[in-house]
Amino acid sequence: MVLRVGLTYNLRKKIAEHEGLPEDYYIEFDDESTVNAIASALASGGCRVIKIEADENAHTKLRRCKPDIVFNIAEGTRGESRESHIPVILEMLGIPYTGSGPATLAICLDKAMTHKVLSAYGVPSPKFQVFKRADEELDGNLSFPLVVKPLLEGSSKGIRSSSLVRDEKSLRKQVSWVIKTYRQPAIVEEFMPGREFTVGLIGNEEPFVLPIVEIQLDKLPNGASPIYSYEAKWVWDTPEKPLDIFKCPADIPLELDEEIREIAIKTFKILNCRDLCRIDMRLDKEGTPRVLEVNPLPGLIPDPNAHSCLPEAARAAGFTYEELICTILWQALKRYGLQNLFKNKHLVKIP
Ligand SMILES: Nc1ncnc2c1ncn2[C@@H]1O[C@H](COP(=O)(O)OP(=O)(O)OP(=O)(O)O)[C@@H](O)[C@H]1O
Numbered sequence: 485m486v487l488r489v490g491l492t493y494n495l496r497k498k499i500a501e502h503e504g505l506p507e508d509y510y511i512e513f514d515d516e517s518t519v520n521a522i523a524s525a526l527a528s529g530g531c532r533v534i535k536i537e538a539d540e541n542a543h544t545k546l547r548r549c550k551p552d553i554v555f556n557i558a559e560g561t562r563g564e565s566r567e568s569h570i571p572v573i574l575e576m577l578g579i580p581y582t583g584s585g586p587a588t589l590a591i592c593l594d595k596a597m598t599h600k601v602l603s604a605y606g607v608p609s610p611k612f613q614v615f616k617r618a619d620e621e622l623d624g625n626l627s628f629p630l631v632v633k634p635l636l637e638g639s640s641k642g643i644r645s646s647s648l649v650r651d652e653k654s655l656r657k658q659v660s661w662v663i664k665t666y667r668q669p670a671i672v673e674e675f676m677p678g679r680e681f682t683v684g685l686i687g688n689e690e691p692f693v694l695p696i697v698e699i700q701l702d703k704l705p706n707g708a709s710p711i712y713s714y715e716a717k718w719v720w721d722t723p724e725k726p727l728d729i730f731k732c733p734a735d736i737p738l739e740l741d742e743e744i745r746e747i748a749i750k751t752f753k754i755l756n757c758r759d760l761c762r763i764d765m766r767l768d769k770e771g772t773p774r775v776l777e778v779n780p781l782p783g784l785i786p787d788p789n790a791h792s793c794l795p796e797a798a799r800a801a802g803f804t805y806e807e808l809i810c811t812i813l814w815q816a817l818k819r820y821g822l823q824n825l826f827k828n829k830h831l832v833k834i835p
């Protein structure tokens with residue numbers, strides 16, 4: 485029997501000028517080349533792939549074709565629970581799927597909620613405040629510099645070099661821009677000035693921690709704020725003209741390596757992440773790693789020059805792209821007790 489795998493995704497759209505949307509409005513969504521690369525990787529694992537765009541008709545399409553399992557990379561089209569939409573539908577239809585469940589995805593999309601949950605378990609994250617209006621009083625516990633971000637986005641959508649603010653006037657301006665442009669609250673966090681790392685994990689009960697990636701912010705153009713902004717990810721660093729932004733494995737002392745891994749595993753478990761996840765961290769001024777945010781639907785761009793963190797870490801661990809994708813699928817199949825349905829076991833790197 486051939487394993488029928490649904491592949492759910494949202495495609496990046498071009499923005500028409502009359503829409504008046506910011507240039508990063510659809511940046512969270514995937515390029516067709518990524519969707520096709522995942523489909524080919526699954527096909528090389530012996531699966532029959534059914535591509536399903538995660539639009540408003542996704543429920544009908546999934547109900548009709550009833551795949552054995554879904555490989556989900558859909559970010560969802562709108563709303564504070566957008567990343568949970570497909571997992572909720574799949575749960576309702578009784579179709580297994582890769583990755584975290586609706587609650588984890590909704591919590592991790594909300595950066596403030598993530599901080600609250602992690603702090604309840606003693607995992608350090610930056611001090612923060614949520615602004616629903618630009619004129620709310622700044623919490624006296626927060627000190628400049630601060631970072632202003634949309635509360636519910638990823639891929640550095642709404643994060644510009646100007647998001648690092650050093651005074652009240654720039655803070656107000658940035659908060660007001662975020663609320664107006666992205667139609668959601670802004671989260672304002674204390675700026676963590678130290679080195680930045682991101683950690684990919686694959687698996688479940690005892691997740692496998694991939695080699696740590698350092699984001700070398702000193703490789704950004706002169707004058708850029710030391711943050712991994714939209715410009716840094718998508719404008720200054722392109723596959724045609726890549727910046728040497730990643731160092732993987734990160735060149736760090738063993739003790740820090742262990743501390744980061746420990747925090748990553750703890751965070752993964754607290755938030756009930758499944759199959760794959762990527763956790764962003766930065767050192768505070770004392771040199772302690774703090775969790776900036778958690779990505780249970782991390783980017784999976786195949787081109788090494790596109791600088792996608794989880795595939796980069798997997799490459800450093802010796803995985804081909806096919807092995808990465810098939811290993812993620814396998815982890816999900818195993819959770820459901822369906823691993824015998826996957827035939828090409830040589831592509832599974834973590835049993
Ligand atoms: N509190 C902070 N202190 C220092 N730098 C920060 C802070 N918050 C964000 N940054 C910088 O901004 C970048 C983007 O922030 P963050 O990871 O929260 O956004 P995102 O859009 O969810 O990113 P992703 O592409 O990982 O989904 C970080 O990688 C980091 O460089």
Ligand SMILES: [Mg+2]
Nearest residue numbers: 639764776777
């Ligand atoms: Mg991030």
